[in-house]
Amino acid sequence: MTNITWDKSLSVEVDEIDEDHQKLVNLFNILSNSVAQDDDADYIDAVLEELITCTVWHFRHEERLMLLHKYQGLMEHRAEHNELIDSVRELQQKFSDDKKPLTQEEIEFLEGWLTGHILGQDMRLGFFLMKVM
Ligand SMILES: [Fe+2]
Numbered sequence: 001m002t003n004i005t006w007d008k009s010l011s012v013e014v015d016e017i018d019e020d021h022q023k024l025v026n027l028f029n030i031l032s033n034s035v036a037q038d039d040d041a042d043y044i045d046a047v048l049e050e051l052i053t054c055t056v057w058h059f060r061h062e063e064r065l066m067l068l069h070k071y072q073g074l075m076e077h078r079a080e081h082n083e084l085i086d087s088v089r090e091l092q093q094k095f096s097d098d099k100k101p102l103t104q105e106e107i108e109f110l111e112g113w114l115t116g117h118i119l120g121q122d123m124r125l126g127f128f129l130m131k132v133m
Pocket of ligand 1: 062117121122
């Protein structure tokens with residue numbers, strides 16, 4: 001089972017962003033556990049949809065902060081958000097078309113999807129916001 005443990009290494013040092021990320025990590029862990037337990041497909045689909053919906057909401061939150069504080073990296077960061085949403089929607093579509101459980105590989109893909117963005121673009125954003133907020 002793949003779980004993400006929240007710790008300081010994932011903090012971008014901006015509380016309102018860290019709070020969103022903790023929520024996303026929590027949802028990811030619920031999803032990962034329900035896949036490992038082979039829960040009902042409707043339930044897994046609901047968790048996946050909740051994770052995606054929260055992620056979209058969170059991305060808009062970050063984009064608002066970037067606009068408010070005139071962050072130079074906005075375009076690049078927003079493009080990565082859009083790519084991330086496209087790739088997880090693709091996975092969701094595949095899951096609903098195939099009617100097969102998510103694989104461990106797909107869960108690991110989602111783990112990398114979430115932590116990779118936090119440790120990359122979001123750290124750079126956090127470093128900037130920390131100085132201007
Ligand atoms: Fe982001």
